[in-house]
Amino acid sequence: MTASTPSYKLKELFASTxxxxxxxxxxxxxxxxxxxxxxxxxxxxxxxxxxxPGPGLIALELAPFVSAVVAVDPEKGMLEEGRRLAAERGFTNITWRxxxxxxxxxxxxxPxxxxxxxxxxxxxxxxxVARDLDRIIEPGGAIVLTSGGAPGDPEPAP
Structure with a gap:
């Protein structure tokens, strides 16, 4: 392991959360x-x-506005929770990958x-990621980055 290589696996960070x-x-x-x-x-x-997407916080809010949401996450538990929440809210247009x-x-x-x-x-x-997304995003589309605010802030960022 090099100095720049983390001693953990990303999938392990969010297991059971x-x-x-x-x-x-x-x-x-x-x-x-x-x-x-x-x-x-x-x-x-x-x-x-x-x-x-984790458990789908963004995916669930976007679902009413679009025909399909593809939510890609490395953690199976997050995907399962997202599926559960989508079913609870009646969304059938989210694919969890x-x-x-x-x-x-x-x-x-x-696309x-x-x-x-x-x-x-x-x-x-x-x-x-930007290069890879350039092949997926349609002309006129975009990459949108969002922040939930400062760590520990329970209110949404403006």
Missing amino acids: APYYAAFRPRYAPEFYTLLADRFGLDGTQRVLVIG EGDSITLPAIDIE VLLTVMGAAYHWMDRDQ
Whole structure:
């Protein structure tokens, strides 16, 4: 192991935390989703990709605005919690896929208008992710990065 190689595996960091993320992780402001809908003309016909959705906080909020959400996360527990929450809310347009930013090119993802990433972005090789997403995002689409605010802040960021 080199000095730059972490001594943990990312998948191990979040094992068994999914219900706590779902219950206690600060939400993004509702205006964020309205802004995306307005800016990108989300009318229920678009597809979006959410990388690192955890239990689906972003995916669940975007689902009413689009025809399909593809949620890609490396942690099976997070995906299971996301599926449970989607079923609880009656969403059938979210596909939960196991993977991460490194395996993204090998995942069969149809073109999307938007790719949205929250806090998971800081774990990624940002340049490589941008290159990989350039092949997936439709013309006129975008990569959207969002922050939930400062650590420990229970209120959504403005």
